[in-house]
Amino acid sequence: MTETTRSVEIHVPVLARVEGEGALDLVIENGNITRLRLRIFEPPRFFEKFLEGHHYSEIPDLVARICGICPVAYQVTAAQALEQLYGVELTPWARALRRALYCGEWLQSHSLHVHLLAAPDYFGCNSAIELAQIAPDVVRRGLRLQALGNELMDLIGTRSVHPVGVRVGGFHAAPPVARVRELRVRLLTALSEAEALVRWAAAIPLPPDEQAFVSVAMRHAHDYAIEAGDIAASDGLQIGADAYDAHFAERHEPHSTALYSSYRGQPYLVGPLARLNLNHDRLPSQLCSLLVETGFALPSRNVFHSLVARAVEIWLALDEAARLLADYTLPDAPWVPVEPRAGVATGCTEAPRGLLWHRYQMDADGRVVNARIVPPTSQNQARIEADLQQSLLAFGLDRPDEALRLHCEKVIRNYDPCISCATHFLRLNVERT
Amino acid sequence: MDGENKPRVAVHKFSSCDGCQLALLNLGEDLLTLAARVELVHFAEAGPTNPDAWVDVAFVEGSMSTPEDIERIRRIREQSRVLIAIGACAVSGGIQGLRNQADGAAWIAQLYEHPGAIASLAQSTPVSAHVKVDFELYGCPVDSAQMLAAVNALLLGAVPRASTDKVCTECKRQGHPCVMVSRGIACLGPVTRSGCGALCPSLGRDCYGCYGPAENANTDALTAQFARLGLDATAIRQRFQGINSQAPVFLAAAQRTGAGHD
Incomplete structure (x- = not known):
């Protein structure tokens, strides 16, 4: 009996360092993968249903609770969809502040993922706390960047987890000038830390794992798309948020509480690497030069580059927030009045983990008739399975079970699945016959 | 305080948004200070996974919403000296408790193609509905200062104090x-x-x-x-x-x- 024909079962109760809980079933027969299923069993929380009947003004506070790590993505997507339906034009002040708030969330979420969740894998550590024993400066730098992201969210949103400042039409109140100026200085100072982070991330030896996939991300006429732009795909598609349904489909598989998304019947990638693949021409020249120096070439077909992509977007978020907050002054009014009307509100933004799409049917009194929310993790779920399939073959199925499990976890962490939003994580069951 | 005597701490997640765990994960460099003062036995999002080990303090985030949750919270209670429920979900069933007044089965049928595959209890309930809870920290989310004050009080052998103001x-x-x-x-x-x-x-x-x-x-x-x-x-x-x-x-x-x- 050879290594690949023995019958083995591995059971890992909880996958560490992902946001939620899930399991992976892997069946290997005669050296081939015959079954590979990523099961997500975060209990359903029914957000779309209990939004029904609620007033538009409550939606930003309610949808924030879908995810404690990316509440701003949910709030801003909802607010913008409704603003578009209601014909509300935000003031340039509010638009700049929304984008700066979103930069805070990218900075916080990406720093958390890179240092606390992903990096320990590459240094033989089980946690950032272990990693801090061999690379204290790296971990401390990461935690400082994460803290700065939280401070930016706190400044603009008045609380970093579930901010209370966003309202349909703008913000409830304007942050004080002195605090904005003080934080902006620290954002600029942190750019050198972010540069060192990009160099460090780009130098981590990553598995060579070229795969063919379609990248989907938003694209903006001149900015690096965060909160505004069309939906674009690497095969040339470019559509508005309202056409999402015509090109993307969701289906439910019985083994998971997250829905699976597909584009033209195929899995696709959303998230930082998909964004960079489609929008590397929108990066500031200073960042482009840094990428050339580090040898990080875009577009990339290696999803392990997601870790570097997050580091790049950390630099970008700092730079962009500092640019947006330059010359900050108090506005005449932080919000514009809103007049509800009946109709369908659709909108999308780039959450830290990728494209986030909302659709609300609203009645004339401004109440939700029905709601649909497509989070990034469910869009990536089919791609994660396809990736695991290919990546495991490239890695070698005859490796020991423990090595297979670690490799699977690394692959899955590339996608930073936020399983709370969709949906928990990794029991690996390997059966070999 | 040497490694042998460090208080053993676990952080468990149930149905939630992960936001209350962030009260710890968002501590910045203080997270490393905390990790030096306590032994983080189980905290899946931060790395350590040992859900069934004995601990001095177990923090529980999230509401109970599946049959498996009820079994899991009972095991956690048996293995914990002090159990602290953190946040609105763990203390009062959370925003997902809004389904308690609704027809959950109908909701599942409207959202999922394979309703039979979704294990979900009709009610989303607080931790205290199933096991003895020693202390409840309110908030959506709880805040870091509040969490650290509770940990510090417990380390000193005191009972944490909850705000009673409005x-x-x-x-x-x-x-x-x-x-x-x-x-x-x-x-x-x-x-x-x-x-x-x-x-x-x-x-x-x-x-x-x-x-x-x-x-x-x-x-x-x-x-x-x-x-x-x-x-x-x-x-x-x-x-x-x-x-x-x-x-x-x-x-x-x-x-x-x-x-x-x-």
């Missing part, structure tokens, strides 16, 4: 103009537990009850005030049916409005 009191102390009196905004501050720092009224907006009901909350008086401000029964019910919808005081207030569900 948001209203905190707001007055900070000198904010009352949004309800001055602008007719339907604010939950008079009946909500303090702890957030009166954030919402400081922005000129309504408190929406993140920290749950305060002690001796006079919800009847507030309901009457909301009606005077022009809110109908449905709107008043929705005010009490938010983040802490299943907290008994808020649930009763919502039911007394007589408004049906949408």
Whole structure:
């Protein structure tokens, strides 16, 4: 009996360092993968249903609770969809502040993922706390960047987890000038830390794992798309948020509480690497030069580059927030009045983990008739399975079970699945016959 | 304090948004200080996974919403000296408790193609509905200072103290103009537990009850005030049916409005 024909079962109760809980079933027969299923069993929380009947003004506070790590993505997507339906034009002040708030969330979420969740894998550590024993400066730098992201969210949103400042039409109140100026200085100072982070991330030896996939991300006429732009795909598609349904489909598989998304019947990638693949021409020249120096070439077909992509977007978020907050002054009014009307509100933004799409049917009194929310993790779920399939073959199925499990976890962490939003994580069951 | 005597701490997640765990993960460099003072035995999101090991303090985030959850929380209780429920989900069933008044089976059938594959209890319930809870930290989310104060108190052998003030009191102390009196905004501050720092009224907006009901909350008086401000029964019910919808005081207030569900 050879290594690949023995019958083995591995059971890992909880996958560490992902946001939620899930399991992976892997069946290997005669050296081939015959079954590979990523099961997500975060209990359903029914957000779309209990939004029904609620007033538009409550939606930003309610949808924030879908995810404690990316509440701003949910709030801003909802607010913008409704603003578009209601014909509300935000003031340039509010638009700049929304984008700066979103930069805070990218900075916080990406720093958390890179240092606390992903990096320990590459240094033989089980946690950032272990990693801090061999690379204290790296971990401390990461935690400082994460803290700065939280401070930016706190400044603009008045609380970093579930901010209370966003309202349909703008913000409830304007942050004080002195605090904005003080934080902006620290954002600029942190750019050198972010540069060192990009160099460090780009130098981590990553598995060579070229795969063919379609990248989907938003694209903006001149900015690096965060909160505004069309939906674009690497095969040339470019559509508005309202056409999402015509090109993307969701289906439910019985083994998971997250829905699976597909584009033209195929899995696709959303998230930082998909964004960079489609929008590397929108990066500031200073960042482009840094990428050339580090040898990080875009577009990339290696999803392990997601870790570097997050580091790049950390630099970008700092730079962009500092640019947006330059010359900050108090506005005449932080919000514009809103007049509800009946109709369908659709909108999308780039959450830290990728494209986030909302659709609300609203009645004339401004109440939700029905709601649909497509989070990034469910869009990536089919791609994660396809990736695991290919990546495991490239890695070698005859490796020991423990090595297979670690490799699977690394692959899955590339996608930073936020399983709370969709949906928990990794029991690996390997059966070999 | 040497490694042998460090208090053993676990952080468990149930149905939630992960936001209360962030009270620890967002500590910045203080997270490393905390990790030096306690032994993090189980904290899946931060790395250590040992869910069934004995601990001195178990923090539990999230509400109980599947049959498996009930078994898991009982095992955690058996393996913990002190069990602390953190956040609105663990303390009062959370925002997902809004399904408790609805037809859950119908909702599953509307959202999923394979309803039979979804294991979900009809009710989303707090930890205290199933096991003894030693201390409850309110908030959506709980905040880091509040979490650290609880850990520090427990390390010193003291019982952590919960705030009993109302948001209203905190707001007055900070000198904010009352949004309800001055602008007719339907604010939950008079009946909500303090702890957030009166954030919402400081922005000129309504408190929406993140920290749950305060002690001796006079919800009847507030309901009457909301009606005077022009809110109908449905709107008043929705005010009490938010983040802490299943907290008994808020649930009763919502039911007394007589408004049906949408």
